[in-house]
Amino acid sequence: MKxxxxxxxxxxxxxxxxxxxxxxxxxxxxxxxxxxxxxxAGNLANLRDIENKPNYQFIKGDIVDAAFINELFAEHKFDxxxxxxxxxxxxRSISNPLEFVMTNVxxxxxxxxxxxxxWIPYPSGKDAEAPRFYxxxxxEVYGSLGETGMFTETxxxxxxxxxxxxxxxxxxxxxxxxxxxxxxxxxxxCSNNYGSFHFPEKLIPLSIYNIKNNKPIPIYGKGENIRxxxxxxxxxxxxxxxxxxAKAGTTYNIGGHNEWTNIDLIRLLCKIMDKKLxxxxxxxxxxxxxxxxxxxxxxxxxxxxxxxxxxxxWTPSLQFEEGLEKTVDWYLTNEEWLNNxxxxxxxxxxxxxxxxx
Ligand code: NAD
Ligand code: DAU
Numbered sequence: 001m002k003x004x005x006x007x008x009x010x011x012x013x014x015x016x017x018x019x020x021x022x023x024x025x026x027x028x029x030x031x032x033x034x035x036x037x038x039x040x041a042g043n044l045a046n047l048r049d050i051e052n053k054p055n056y057q058f059i060k061g062d063i064v065d066a067a068f069i070n071e072l073f074a075e076h077k078f079d080x081x082x083x084x085x086x087x088x089x090x091x092r093s094i095s096n097p098l099e100f101v102m103t104n105v106x107x108x109x110x111x112x113x114x115x116x117x118x119w120i121p122y123p124s125g126k127d128a129e130a131p132r133f134y135x136x137x138x139x140e141v142y143g144s145l146g147e148t149g150m151f152t153e154t155x156x157x158x159x160x161x162x163x164x165x166x167x168x169x170x171x172x173x174x175x176x177x178x179x180x181x182x183x184x185x186x187x188x189x190c191s192n193n194y195g196s197f198h199f200p201e202k203l204i205p206l207s208i209y210n211i212k213n214n215k216p217i218p219i220y221g222k223g224e225n226i227r228x229x230x231x232x233x234x235x236x237x238x239x240x241x242x243x244x245x246a247k248a249g250t251t252y253n254i255g256g257h258n259e260w261t262n263i264d265l266i267r268l269l270c271k272i273m274d275k276k277l278x279x280x281x282x283x284x285x286x287x288x289x290x291x292x293x294x295x296x297x298x299x300x301x302x303x304x305x306x307x308x309x310x311x312x313x314w315t316p317s318l319q320f321e322e323g324l325e326k327t328v329d330w331y332l333t334n335e336e337w338l339n340n341x342x343x344x345x346x347x348x349x350x351x352x353x354x355x356x357x
Contacts, residue, residue, distance in 0.1 A: 002129070005031040007078045009063055009111065010085030012036040014198045015136070017046035018236040019082065024050045026240070031055050033076060036085065037062045045337060046197045063107035066114075073114035082134045082243060083111055086167070089201055090140075093163035094295055104166035105173070108135070112177045120181050130184040134243050135174040137189045139228070139255065140164035144298035151189070152304045153251045160296045175249075184248040188239065191255040191303040194323065195232035196330040200342060203227075204324075207266055208331045209338060211273045211284045221293035223263030226300040230256035231323040234316045241314045255303025256316045263288075268321070272328050 004027075011020040011034030024032050036042045038060055050056055061068055063085050086104050087093065093100045115133050122130045142151040143158030159168040171187055178185040198205040207217045238254045246252065260268075270284035277284070308314050318326075331338055 003029045003031075004079040005033065005076060006080045006082060007033050007035060007072075007076070009035050009081070009083045010042070012038055012042035012044055012046060012058075013084065013088070014041070014046075014195075015193055015232055015235055016084040017043075017197050018195070018232050019084065019239055020047060020056070021050050022233075022236045022240060024053050024056045028055055031057065033078070034058045035061050035063070035072070039087075041088065041199050043197070043199075043341065045340065063110055064102050066110045069110045069114045070117065073118050077118060078115075078131065080132045080134070080243070081111060081115055082136065082239065083108065084136045087163070089199075090161045090163045091201070091294065093161055093166070097162035097166075100162050100166040101169075104163075105169045108170035109173050112173060112183065116177060116181050116183055120183065122182070122184075130248065132243065132248070133174065133177070133183055133185045134239065135171065135185065135187045136239065137171050137187055138164065138167050139189050139191045139253070139301050139303050140298065141168040141171060141189060142301075145300040145302055147300070150302045150304035151253060153189075153253055153307055160298055164298075178249045186242060186246045186248065187251045188242055188308075189251065189253050189303075190235050190238070191228040191230050191301055193232040193235050194229050195327055196334070197337075198232070198327075200338065203262065203265075204269070204327065205331065205338075207269055208273070208328060209342060211270065211287060212277070212332070214287065216289035217266060217270075217287045218289055218291045219262060219266060220291060220297060223266070223290065224261050224299075225297055226259050226261050226302070227265075228255050228302050229258050229260060229265070229320055229323075230254065230316060231318040234318065237317075238308065238314050241312045242308070245312050252308040252312070253303045253305050254308060254314075255305045256320070257303075257305070258316075258320045259300070259302050260320070269324060269328070272325055276328055276332055 008020050010016040020034050087100045119131045141157050141159050142155045157168045159165040174185050177183040194204045200206045200209045210217050242252050273284045274281050
């Protein structure tokens with residue numbers, strides 16, 4: 001592997017921190033620069049185990065700030081970008097859509113412009129390896145399925161929430177920069193992730209926290225919506241495989257063939273939690289609390305990742321039951337992380353460490 005300087009955006013978030021850890025450990029000859037604004041979702045405690053490695057650098061900054069992004073690219077001359085920074089929570093997008101437009105759309109276009117300015121035209125010659133712009137996206141851009149069918153890479157976009165509309169828009173811009181300017185760009189659209197360092201506003205970590213603290217578990221509507229869950233470390237491995245092997249201009253779907261209704265998932269989680277907390281079977285499930293449905297709530301997501309499996313040989317490594325139990329174990333043994341995140345204490349850590357770039 002050649003030496004490379006790779007910019008990862010959003011590396012202090014849930015998926016980004018797993019990706020940064022994988023790349024820093026697996027590719028000691030790569031310099032990994034993690035650019036993150038450290039919003040409520042960004043947490044440097046997610047990266048404590050690798051923060052002192054010589055091939056890792058953290059920079060605090062906002063992808064919406066075009067002048068800052070242009071300067072950063074001019075200074076670092078990155079060999080590649082893996083772009084994960086985003087506002088990622090659907091419920092927040094319903095209350096504040098503009099923030100999603102700013103970060104997810106404008107922020108992405110700022111990065112594309114900065115990459116184009118330093119990379120295009122690419123140096124010619126047989127050995128020249130084009131710097132790559134990898135955009136990490138979601139299955140939510142495809143909209144909602146009925147009882148049958150799966151999303152493939154050719155499914156038409158049909159986003160319903162402000163979050164998925166902003167991600168769809170950013171995907172379109174990435175493709176447009178490939179088609180118009182010849183930027184070497186790839187996109188992946190992944191299903192719901194779960195695992196360690198997941199911010200407890202999302203269904204699984206929120207429910208673990210609430211069960212542990214004997215608080216109600218809010219289930220939207222009748223709990224019949226279906227999501228397709230993937231172990232976050234399998235997503236990071238897929239990004240690695242795609243980043244290094246995909247042809248420019250391609251898209252891959254990433255998913256675990258692992259569909260659960262929300263209520264079945266929560267019942268399974270309650271069972272695991274009863275066992276781990278030495279509660280009588282059925283005790284945690286008494287916390288299930290049906291609440292008002294999410295506006296525009298997509299019924300079902302299901303990803304067909306055949307293309308990725310056949311072309312690049314990636315497959316998920318974990319069965320869901322095993323992954324969910326591992327996830328519960330992680331949250332129960334990392335109580336400090338969970339308590340800090342829910343109390344907001346973790347902000348103090350990075351305010352002291354990184355007040356300015
Ligand atoms: P997250 O909310 O946990 O992390 C997002 C990170 O981006 C945070 O560290 C945050 O501080 C940073 N960030 C936000 N705005 C920024 C800005 N303006 N400038 C710089 N940094 C900023 O999100 P996640 O769940 O890790 O998702 C990462 C990416 O993967 C997103 O693009 C999301 O759309 C996509 N995705 C997520 C899932 C999932 O299940 N979580 C599934 C498919 C795709
Ligand atoms: O599909 C990929 C997407 O998965 C990512 O692009 C998003 O960034 C990520 O947040 C996730 O979106 P969801 O909306 O599917 O995830 P969330 O955990 O918010 O909700 C999962 C399901 O559980 C969904 O049907 C809504 C429901 N839900 C969620 C919460 C937070 C509840 O019933 N109760 C809750 O309290």
